[in-house]
Amino acid sequence: MTTYTLANTSRPFLEYLDAWYAALPPRTLEEIIAGAPEHVAVISIDVINGFCSEGALASARVGRIAQPVAELFARAYALGVRALALTQDTHDPATPEFQAYPPHCLRGTPESEAVDALKALPFYDEVAIFPKNSINSHLGTGLGAWVAAHPLVNTFIVVGDCSDLCTYQAAMQLRLEANAGNFARRVIVPAAAVDTFDTPVSVARDLGIYAHDGDLHHVLFLHHMASNGIEVVADLK
Numbered sequence: 001m002t003t004y005t006l007a008n009t010s011r012p013f014l015e016y017l018d019a020w021y022a023a024l025p026p027r028t029l030e031e032i033i034a035g036a037p038e039h040v041a042v043i044s045i046d047v048i049n050g051f052c053s054e055g056a057l058a059s060a061r062v063g064r065i066a067q068p069v070a071e072l073f074a075r076a077y078a079l080g081v082r083a084l085a086l087t088q089d090t091h092d093p094a095t096p097e098f099q100a101y102p103p104h105c106l107r108g109t110p111e112s113e114a115v116d117a118l119k120a121l122p123f124y125d126e127v128a129i130f131p132k133n134s135i136n137s138h139l140g141t142g143l144g145a146w147v148a149a150h151p152l153v154n155t156f157i158v159v160g161d162c163s164d165l166c167t168y169q170a171a172m173q174l175r176l177e178a179n180a181g182n183f184a185r186r187v188i189v190p191a192a193a194v195d196t197f198d199t200p201v202s203v204a205r206d207l208g209i210y211a212h213d214g215d216l217h218h219v220l221f222l223h224h225m226a227s228n229g230i231e232v233v234a235d236l237k
Contacts, residue, residue, distance in 0.1 A: 021219045024191055024234040029075050037080030041153045044069050044086045045137060045160030045167045050111030056102035059197045061214060062161045068193050069159050070117035077123050083150045086114055087143060090131030137170040155186040162196035164221035175230050191222055192235040
């Protein structure tokens with residue numbers, strides 16, 4: 001096995017990542033919709049209580065995106081977008097995922113439900129909701145069929161958590177489907193409406209779990225999405 005000294009060899013790349021992230025361009029929602037809301041969908045990944053406010057995997061860091069995500073949905077709806085969806089961890093108690101993560105977002109518990117900021121939207125009952133039992137929003141859910149049932153939609157705005165897990169998988173699936181099928185599709189991820197959790201090395205060592213640098217994983221996976229043709233922008237004002 002090759003031995004690495006990443007603290008030394010990766011320093012130029014990390015400096016590059018900092019500069020790349022700082023230079024992400026802002027966009028406006030009006031610019032993206034461009035007067036054709038029937039071509040746009042907004043999909044929120046896992047903006048639920050179990051990651052935002054309560055439970056073993058909740059974090060204040062992720063919780064901070066709840067209001068921006070709800071506001072984005074409200075502005076998109078006001079501009080005529082009706083293809084709106086939420087995918088949400090809704091785990092079976094026997095899921096093998098609990099071998100890797102603590103039990104979270106169990107089916108039938110408040111953890112598996114949308115945050116209050118989304119539930120308070122006056123059009124919440126018009127939003128499609130897809131429970132999921134893995135970090136992939138397309139496996140074992142109805143999301144793929146929902147996408148297929150909206151053939152006019154060619155622009156997908158993907159928000160939520162985590163930048164390097166569920167949101168990454170959803171955005172990449174949408175991008176790779178279009179690549180494989182040779183059809184035009186925009187997949188847009190606004191950095192201000194996605195985030196991931198942070199587990200410092202000291203905490204991970206004390207608990208005997210994997211460390212997870214939130215800043216690094218957030219920026220690195222956004223960069224990976226961008227390098228695969230996903231439009232990563234600073235925000236959608």
